Amino acid sequence: MNSLQISRLAIVLTVCACSRTPPTYPGPLLWVEAPVVPYPVMLSRVGKGGRPLRAVSSTHSANASHVDATESGGMLTTTVAHYWEEEESEIGASLKLFKQVRRNDRWVEVGRVVFTATDYDGHAEGSSDRELSIEAWAHP
Amino acid sequence: MKASATNDGAAWQPGTARIALCLSLLSAAGCSHTTTHSVTLPQLQTRYPVSASASYLDGDEIVLRPKSALVKKFELKRTLSAPIHDTTETTLSLGPELDRIVEERGGRAITNLRIEAVKYDPGAQRSAALLKNGGTGFAITGGICLGVGMLSEPDGGTRKVFVPTGAVFAGLGAFLWFLAITATTEPSKWHFRVTGEVVD
Numbered sequence: 001m002n003s004l005q006i007s008r009l010a011i012v013l014t015v016c017a018c019s020r021t022p023p024t025y026p027g028p029l030l031w032v033e034a035p036v037v038p039y040p041v042m043l044s045r046v047g048k049g050g051r052p053l054r055a056v057s058s059t060h061s062a063n064a065s066h067v068d069a070t071e072s073g074g075m076l077t078t079t080v081a082h083y084w085e086e087e088e089s090e091i092g093a094s095l096k097l098f099k100q101v102r103r104n105d106r107w108v109e110v111g112r113v114v115f116t117a118t119d120y121d122g123h124a125e126g127s128s129d130r131e132l133s134i135e136a137w138a139h140p
Numbered sequence: 141m142k143a144s145a146t147n148d149g150a151a152w153q154p155g156t157a158r159i160a161l162c163l164s165l166l167s168a169a170g171c172s173h174t175t176t177h178s179v180t181l182p183q184l185q186t187r188y189p190v191s192a193s194a195s196y197l198d199g200d201e202i203v204l205r206p207k208s209a210l211v212k213k214f215e216l217k218r219t220l221s222a223p224i225h226d227t228t229e230t231t232l233s234l235g236p237e238l239d240r241i242v243e244e245r246g247g248r249a250i251t252n253l254r255i256e257a258v259k260y261d262p263g264a265q266r267s268a269a270l271l272k273n274g275g276t277g278f279a280i281t282g283g284i285c286l287g288v289g290m291l292s293e294p295d296g297g298t299r300k301v302f303v304p305t306g307a308v309f310a311g312l313g314a315f316l317w318f319l320a321i322t323a324t325t326e327p328s329k330w331h332f333r334v335t336g337e338v339v340d
């Protein structure tokens with residue numbers, strides 16, 4: 001391995017790191033709404049008690065590139081050999097929450113809503129996660 | 141690393157090259173940078189009832205369904221920032237603003253409140269990570285070259301090639317890290333849009 005090969009290795013590793021593309025999400029990303037339910041969904045404080053409800057929805061995107069290195073006759077060959085990408089998403093947290101409401105519940109009181117974004121970037125791999133969690137109580 | 145202490149670079153042993161490559165790859169694999177930004181919307185402590193549906197509860201827990209003709213729509217936008225490569229929890233405070241909107245419009249409650257996270261901007265998360273990872277990779281490569289050069293014979297060709305090469309790479313690594321912590325610091329941002337209807 002000479003200085004030229006070392007330089008090539010460093011450059012390939014850098015190119016490998018740069019080959020990732022950031023995820024693109026449709027907008028709006030996450031939301032809290034209840035336009036069609038026939039009962040009140042109170043975001044302001046009403047009272048204590050009730051049956052606890054919790055719903056979480058999230059989107060996930062990850063991708064990576066991988067360097068293969070082979071050596072033959074004193075020559076080091078490096079190639080960006082693999083590239084994969086995955087994306088996942090699921091139905092909204094609001095819809096999940098209202099599916100837990102029973103027929104005899106008169107109203108729902110939302111307690112806490114948390115939006116969380118986590119972005120991870122490694123050398124040649126990365127991921128992006130967006131999550132919405134809703135905690136509520138159903139009042140019969 | 142004894143095999144590297146030969147007269148010149150051409151006599152470099154293949155096994156040593158593999159070790160150097162593995163060290164570089166393993167070191168590079170250890171570079172990871174994570175930004176976590178959580179926004180909490182606590183239960184609203186407002187003077188007026190706020191509902192996400194078309195009906196709401198009054199103070200006596202009676203369900204009211206206002207007529208659509210008395211609706212006055214409104215929209216708010218909020219942006220919350222947090223530093224990159226860190227874990228941050230921020231709070232989305234809407235209560236006082238919603239109370240003010242109800243008072244200004246002469247209403248009694250808010251219905252059909254919708255809170256949308258319209259966009260999340262990761263800021264300089266990725267570019268700063270790239271610079272840091274690149275800097276680490278170059279610094280480790282430079283360190284390995286310097287180590288190999290210093291272990292070789294003082295007047296040999298290996299030292300003449302590897303020491304300056306290592307110094308250049310180590311310097312480049314330090315420069316990239318300097319750029320990462322000084323030039324790429326744009327925070328991450330959650331963008332919210334809040335819409336609703338003031339009802340009488």
